Amino acid sequence: MSLQAMDMPDSEEPPAHKPARAKILIVDDDERNALAVTTVLEELDQELVVARSGEEALRCLLHDDFAVILLDLHMPGMDGYETAELIRARRRTQHIPIVFLTAVFRDESHLIQAYSAGAVDMVFKPVDPFVLRSKVSVFVQLYLKQAEAQREAELRHRLQEENFRVRTEKLLAEQELKRTQARQDAILQSLAVCFHSSTAEPPFETGFISDTVEKLTGFPAARFMEDPGFGFTRMHPDDADRVVAELRAAQETGSYSSEFRWRCADGSYRTFLDQGVTAMGEDGRQELFGTMIDVTELRMLQQQLVQAQKMETVGQLTGGIAHDFNNLLTVIMGNLDLVSRKITGDERINRQLGAIRHAAERGQNLTSQLLAFSRRQHLTPEVLDVNLLITRFESLVRHAVGEIVHLETVAASKAVICDVDPAQLETALLNLAVNARDAMPSGGKLVFEVRPLSDGDELLSDRPPEANGPWIAISAIDTGVGMPPEVIARAFEPFFTTKGPGKGSGLGLSQVYGFARQSGGFVAVRSEVGQGTRMAICLPLCEKQPERVVSDEIGDKPLSGNAERILLVEDDAAVLALGIEMLMDLGYQVTTASDAASALEIIKRGEPIDLIFSDVVMPGGKSGVDLAREVKELRPGLPVLLTSGYTGEALNVHTRDVETLPLIAKPFRQEELAAKLRETMGA
Template sequence: MAGKGEIAKGETGRPRRLAGVFYDISERKALEARLLAANETLEARVAERARQLAATSARLEETERRFHLLIDAVTDYAIFMLDASGHVISWNPGAERIKGYSAAEIIGQHFSRFYTEEDRQKGVPQTALATAERTGKYEAEGRRCRKDGTTFMASVVLNAIRDESGQLLGFAKVTRDITERKATEEQLRQAQKMEAIGQLTGGVAHDFNNLLTVMMGNLEHLDRILAPAQSTQRIIASALRAGSRAAILTHRLLAFSRRQALAPEVLSVNKLVAGMSELMRRTLGETILVEAVLAGGLWSTFADANQLENALINLAVNARDAMPEGGKLTIETANAHLDEAYARRHGEVEAGQYVAIFVTDTGTGMAPEVVAHAFEPFFTTKETGQGTGLGLSQVYGFIKQSGGHVKIYSEEGEGTTVKLYLPRYRGADDIVDDSEETYELPRGRSELVLVVEDDPDVRDYTVEMVGDLGYSVLSAADGASALRLLDSHREISLLFTDVGLPGGMNGRQLAEQALRRQPRLKVLFTTGYARNAIIHQGRLDPGVEIVFKPFTYSDLAMKIRQVLDDQLAGPLRS
């Protein structure tokens, strides 16, 4: 119950009467109780909802943290975001590793800077954005640019990002460096092509040998049974000579297809090369100087001596034809270790220890497209009638049949090096050749060498050779890229640069700028020309160290070590 009253007072101020009203508030109290209970329930629900939101927010923050950890841990892929117009708004460590830019350098920049000038002129970046916006996704493979100016083969995926209403917010971009994969695929295709050609030529040669056996046998039989007659004997003799030449061709085809009969033996390559000196001089003539650089302590190999000799003669003849005005042929031997990284880059190679033979000439060299086909049978750049195109294919087949590896390095106008690798023999009758020069080539002590060379094939060859000698290696294609590497790698000990470089800065100018940055830096030049920025009237400028192309393994080993160990080597003089 609830009540309300009023007191009436008299003239004297004393209370005279009380008037009051009483009413039932049971329903109101019940409503208040229900309202209080509802408030308490609502507050509990709000508190639970707040707790759930806090837990969800914490989970989202943890998920986002883990996502960023995942993105940052991925270094094989460049993962970054673009705004709707193509400007970079995020950048992961993988992007920095692959492209060379730090996040501070690249965020806010347009992604088209990663494309080659040719692709930018064609509008490829704009096409990529338009396709992703229209279809939701863009995928492609192509050349992309790094900060240092070099390029790489990239696999690119670009996805459009939209909000709930469908409004375009930007793009997610994933780039992977597939240069090594592409090179491996190309080598595999080449190996498969060579294998297919080998199977075809081997079958043809086998059948052709059978036909030649019948033809030449019958010709010899006719020569024996026919009465002597000058005209008849002349015809038969001519046919027999042609048959003999055909037999030589089939033998070369069988060599390429790896079906020739070999007679392998434990072999000292040094002794074989030394014993060929007179034969080489007669084969090459007086205008070509032949030099043998034979490594001491050379391992033995298990190979057919006659076929190896034939292979070296084939290489010497090719070198002679590339030096019509004369020149120098160097045959060098060395112990070599082809590691797992090399084996991965050259799919058909097994990692391990090899006896290496390097045959180097100072001839006209070959263009990259010629090198790519040089081992194919019947491929030749000589005039019609001057060669069969089987010499190098015979070398290739013999080395492969012997379990080895062969590689050509060439630069137009500079010369060619053919590198033969035969597996090291490890039997009980292994012979370590110490009859020749007993010095060991000087090796690196993990010093960092910067190789600057604009020709990609020569650069790859040089980087591989310097790495084989025990040095750490960086490489650049021009002076500007080299200076950026010098600024970011103060530990570089030696600058090894070609004199002739593109981009308005030759090797001499590069060296001068490099020495201003790092006065203690050692510099070694290379060139194939007798007249350039550091050679005048046939004389080297003062303070210049140089190794001439084509340089041999031992030339480079000794020269690099000499320059690094020379305490008196100082800055170049102007």
Template sequence: MIGAEGLPGGLPRTLLATEQAAIMEQLAEGVILTDTAGRITYVNDAAARLYGVRQPGVGPQDYAGAYQLLTEDGRPYPSHQLPLTRAVRDGEVVSDARWRIRRADGSEIIAQGSARPIRDNHGKQLGAVLAMHDETARVQAERALREETQALETLNRVGATVASELELERIVQTVTDAGVALIGASMGAFFYNATNEAGESMLLYTLSGIDRHAFDRYPMPRTSLLFRPTLAGESLVRSDDVLRDPRYGKSPPYHGLPPDHPPVRSYLAVPVVSRSGRVLGGLFFGHPEPGRFLPRHEQLMAGIAAHAAIAIDNANLYAVAQREVEERRAAEERLRELNETLEQRVETRTRERDRAWKHSRDLQAVLDERGRFLQVNDAWCAMLGWQPADVVGHHAYEFIHADDRPAGERAFFTHLARGPAFENRMRHKDGSFRCISWVVSQDEDTIYASGRDVSEQKEQARALAQAEAALRQSQKMEAVGHLTGGIAHDFNNMLAVVIGSLDMLRRRLPEGGPERRHAGNAMEAADRAATLTQRLLAFARQQPLSPKPVDANALVAGMYELLRHAIGADIRLDVLLADELWPTLADANQLENAILNLAVNARDAMPGGGRLTIETANVTLDKRYAAGHADVEPGDYVSITVTDAGVGMPPEVARRAFDPFFTTKQTGQGTGLGLSQVYGFVKQSGGHVAIYSEPGHGTSVKVYLPRMTGEAAEQETGVSAAPLPAGRQELVLLVDDEPAVRQINAEALRELGYRVLEADGAVGALDMLDAHPDVALLLTDVVMPDIDGRRLAAEARRRRPGLKVLFTTGYSPAAVQHNGKLDADAPLLGKPYTLDELGRKLRQVLEGA
């Protein structure tokens, strides 16, 4: 409540009784008192809040000066029309007056109230009182209701107008003008598609609120990303500020509004789409102020767009109908002119239609509403083996696969009417099925159908899916191969130390003693571990191979007795060798191991006995087969097939058969590396391996090795079984980055009668080589950090031409890169090895054997 010091002219607070003042302060309505001169004498708290001040602090001013009053439309209120002025000056009672008030913070509200004079008991006027309340919310609601009513009326009026309009340009101009009026846009445009008499598509437009020539220098809006979502019929677009909208760039190529475009900040665009889904055009509106368009405007323009779509469809239909009428009139005229030749022309047209029907490569059919064939063309015989007489009069269900039929004959017509295109499987006369893609149309109770055989496309899709699955399996096996190869390499280094130490220890122990026997047992276990790592390397395709020309017939025949003993007497062994079998290039020892592994697996699959068949053949794998199997090149192959009559495998087991450590045998009966070793060897040899199995019907494993072309290489002379030659005190440079391996190899070399220089890497080895010109042989590991053994050997031979080199390795990445093939001048000794193997290999290299 205002204090006495804030009253105009310093009027005392006692003008109102204390009780009356208290009551006035509790009122929800704002109350203002003035004296007879129109100066404010009292303002209650409600009135102060209404004006946006806590305490008005009004000086000796009149009501109009103290509070900025405006009429409802925002203009200054004439002072002689103020309710208080009329109450003070004329003693008039003013009821239900409405005005705007500009509050202290600059905002505006709408107030409603009444003013009446204040008189004493003798009728003398003492002043006036104004009672008022905030009417803003109700006025805004009334205004919104009026605007909504006007919008609905406009929509209805536009709908009624364009519904009866058949001129396209008037329709689009009407909806454009209506849109500008409805949403208060400064400019609007309707871009729409039309077809001229020549059948050419054109993009036209109408404008509202702006001169048409303002757009003459701009290209059609289809070139701008700003217009694209609307013209493509994708979505409605609203932007509060296109110049700041991140969806539209500003730098070239320009994606927003072009330079010198009429000022637009707020932007609203609505696609106009026909009932058939065809994009007819778009409504576009703009305003120079940002944030002018609201979600409500989107709804209004969606309604306008719907009216426009219907009207344009109707106009287009009318235009089509008019053209049809004109064409019909012209046709009638032509018919009158050509009446004499009409019958001949009809006959010619009929023959042409029948010829197209008869010779179509696609299935053509006419059916009734119950799905019975009324007529079919000759393609039914070429595609499905049925003569037309076999089909006409029969129900379509008789030829459709049972799983592709809709439920019940009555649903046939409804099923086809759901969509113009579908696929099903049609029965061939031989009992097989073809996948047919149908396109249908209907005319009252008649169905017209055209079908194309897509079986080959479906088969190609299935083949592609199988190829992708095979590729994923190959990638998985490749990853596992890298892992197992690394493990085998590290394990071989450890075994080299174990076997070398045990070999020298066993040689120094007395014959027949328990210590010699224990050392022998340990050596036997270490040999089995070495064999296990060789299988890991074979699976990883990282074993060193020595491929030579191989006659698979001779190799399999030579293994007969070995296989006979390996599989047991209760299994019959059949060997079927192909005539004129092509030669192949492979490591014969590894191929024998692969065949033996497959034979042993087959034996284990026939615990009660059975038949094992090994067959060779010349095979050509075509592109179609290669497309369905990863890492297979089409071409000529020599196949070796091992087939058993055992228990077989379900598909999920067969898919994992080549995985390392996967086995169906009981614990302790297998390592799960037999088939993995076969897989790795065949892949490393450039071949392919496939497995076919059915539970209860046995298993067949096919190994494909590439056919060798050209002259056969000379067979390698076998290794002599002569006694181990001793060294002659030649100086050997030993290089290995593993200290334990280097130490045991150095002792082994001295044991064999050689002098030894040791180096842990290539740098130290080259320094020693320069310092000792009498080095006779370089014994180096292949895989070493920084500089590997092959690069070291190359540099050593550059410095010392003719230097003998012997490589040793657990596995070699270079061997993997070259499919395991080694150069002729690069002898290799695989880890782990015995003292005998090391001694013989050293003499072979030093003596050039």
């Protein structure tokens, strides 16, 4: 027989119409003894809980409170002595009375041991119903009286707290009422808002102006009151006539909103927004009542947002153009390779083919820079120390800038670890070096500096809201001609350049901008005409350690195929035809598909395929990455090589579901394709 306790929170009071009941814990491994005890105690009309072992009794005590514990001494495993010691060891249960039940241990030594273990009484088996009931009743009544006293004390405490709360709230309300006026005055003084009134006709004499005008302009309110025309004397000349017209029009419309530039006490121009209404003054003439706030930072942020949106739009356009252009270059360069292998010995034709290849490679470089700007290039980031990269890169930069430019590198005082594509970082730094060299036509000094950025560093003011640090800055600091603000605003736009015709593509800084943003960072520019320029690539620091450099050489493996069957998946007909020619020329057998769905049908039919060579971006709703994911489930171990003019977002999702896939970027040479195919098959 087992009577379980009802689930009721300890703090919940029993209903008023029901008497309080206590819980009695009976611990006995013998079911007959437990039944006998519960039968005797049922007349007390209390809640009885039976535990079959010391362990079960301890579990009951974890969540229930008991008036008394009837504990059998002789139990297998944990006996009554050990159970009692554990009950007494817990603060929550150490005051619960324990009555030992025993049929064996009756001698004096066991009695002493029982009381030492924490017992308050002993009852010998077979139990006398009257004696057991009487003893337990005493403990139950004591428990219930203590519980009732505790409830009454808690009730009195709650009443006192409620009384104190009411009195406190009343006192606070009175104090708050007294402080209302003072607080309102303080708020008006703390707000970066200037309240003012003036006449509705020129020269718009100031009738009242709040003291907060000093925070906005640097001039005290008395200056405006003493000189009625002072406000207009420091307004930007290009804005004054327009503001006068807007204030005059307020007499007809009843309100005005005017924005203008105003020269403050420190000599700088700030942009203020003045808004107000017209009302009749005490003398019967119309007056203007308005508020003026500083919106300089807001307008700057709006300009930055417009610039960012423009750059994003241009990036999407250039990325799409680069993708299509890379498909064309793939066909051109691929066919050049095929023709070059078939034409030998004719120096004139080889020279012409070389010129065509050189032009195609220039086009490849241009599309690479466009993809970098649009953040659609495929990056291969590595955990590396930027200090070491700058040191190794110094000789190449020195060669690029020439002897008339003095080059200096300043590394950080300790290792600076970033997770970044080293090749693209070197390209970005080389673009900065060339840009700095061109800004110093008569020579000068170029410093490459690596330093961590601390909170509050002024370069961080250019950080996009979504970018996260901590940061390091890799700065190219030159002593060149500098840039005016209008040039800085357009410096990263593709094809924008201040150089003469044929002296620059206008894509160097675009690559820097795109690389930094795609790497989770940003570019900060500081420049003044005649004072030189600082271009800083700001990248997030990495907590990982630099990875061991692993060679990607293929070694002596043959690059030609051995009649392996390759499934070529490409939606562009010209690229597909070229791919067939190049693969067959390398000694492979080729099966083709125009989209991922067709390729999957070939795989499901069980055709023998040794490798899948697929474009990433394809029609039909499935990309090359989707194809690779499904092929992994259908035929595990079948290698997949991807290619694309740009990968867009397609490759950003594959790392969650499949291991990193090999990729060869378009346009590619036949030798590059052959090496990548052997590498992929070998892996």
